[in-house]
Amino acid sequence: MSATTFNPVSAPDYLPKEKLRELQTERMANILRRAYEKVPFYKESFDSMGVTPESFKNLEDIAKFPFTIKTNLRDTYPFGLFASPLSEVVRLHASSGTTGKPIVVAYTKEDLDVWQNAMVRSLISCGCSKHDLIQIAYGYGLFTGGLGAHAGAEGLGATVIPASGGNTERQIMLLKDFGVTGIACTPSYFVHMIEEAGKMGIDMRQLPLRVGIFGAEPWTPEMRHYVEEAAGIKAFDIYGLSEITGPGVAVECECQQGMHVFEDLFYPEIVDPDTLQPVPDGVEGELVITTLMKMAMPMIRYRTRDLTSIMTEKCSCGRTIRRISKISHRSDDMFIIRGVNVFPSQIETAILSEGKQLLQYQIVLTRTKSLDNMEVHIELTPEMFSDKVSEIEAITKRFSKAIEKIINIRAAVKMLPPNSIPRSTGKAKRVIDKRND
């Protein structure tokens, strides 16, 4: 395959450090100026911190500037943070607001080109080329996943199959009949596809599919291992968020050791989520990103709520752009139970280590009187089923122990019959919080 052939689009991935820094500094100065001059919100927030675009002289000065948070996008709904008039805006996307209003993001023609560039470079990083047939199984629509990945695959010159999410049987039929070699979707949806393919009597390992580009939700290394084994593919993690652009902010390379941030376009910082002070490289903290090229809606020091760290070691793929470690969890996904912080990914790790496979699960939080309870529902597979109560109870106990070992609190485990947990074609819903019902 031509994966080893150098594609000039990826040139910025290999810029010498000094050259990259020069570019970042210049672009940062421009975007700070644009934000300050065009968006009243930024003028106010800069002023309140006593900074102006002129306060920025070198890259480290960015730490003097105020953060932007998700609430700022909600408060200015729908168009309050736009730096371009609507006549220059060619596309809007919106996040699925689980609470209240969604957040709206805007793109000029130039912004879409930059996004496409980032996605093309992402796909190249995953070893894709114009010889690939890439099925886009992210939802198309207001969500950035579908159209973002689509533009990237098309820009690469690959053969694009815009399947969108859902209709899993048809997805599998297309994979098989078209001889699809790459797929982009959420990792949890791909797991569902593997299950469904099995039911249809199709062994994914026998298909030409060789690359999976999975994102939009955090996933564990154990899940990667499962997916790669069960489908006979290489599974790559891609990172992005609508506020910044959509998918294509950072992606893994063939080394699969952390994700390279396209830092000529998106400038990353890691801060302590409590003190908001920058942390040294290698230390985990909250990822903060400034869009260096976003015209319609510049994001200055946007707090992503995603926890990761910057990896300093040189990557053996040769790219010079820095890497962030695989995002283990989103601080938004965290829940507190009896005073303990728990991430769904911890439960997933426990289930994978005990079950030796990726079982469907859901975490249900309830409150009786004033006591919080956590129940973990795990689907039993037909293979695990026994006609003896004692054996099911033993399985339940093993999962409960595995979870307790990781999070240090007891969770009631309930083994459910197969197919009782609703499957999602997009981001999986792992936590059901009924505590305030």
Next chain:
Amino acid sequence: MNLNQLSVYLENKPGALKEVCQILAENNIDISALSLADTSSFGILRLILKEWEKARDILLEKGFAVKITDVFAVEVDNQPGGMCKLVETLDKYQINVDYIYAFVSTVNSKAVIIMRLDSAEKALELLKADNTIKFISKNDIFAEK
């Protein structure tokens, strides 16, 4: 003497049992005997069916967790003391019972005891040698239609 028992995993919630029974009814599958082991969170429905293979395929297709297990069927007198005699024999050989349930055969009105035994092979050997136990086969249970 061996019967193929079909077990189905159920969540302990209203409607779970109905779903399985409806599927069997729709497919005209007769239930000869059943027992339901229940715990606070799940249930295991164990069925003795003449058409166990058909039922297994249909339930698997519908996505149920299903298992076929070898169980023993023995006949006891349908009168006071009948069951007691059987358990005394089990006790004599120190055979442990995983579970047990009973029904009355429509073929000969005898009481039929379905058992799953711990260390089944060894237990069977001991019980076969003991002439107080009368093992029966599927022909003694399922009436010809």
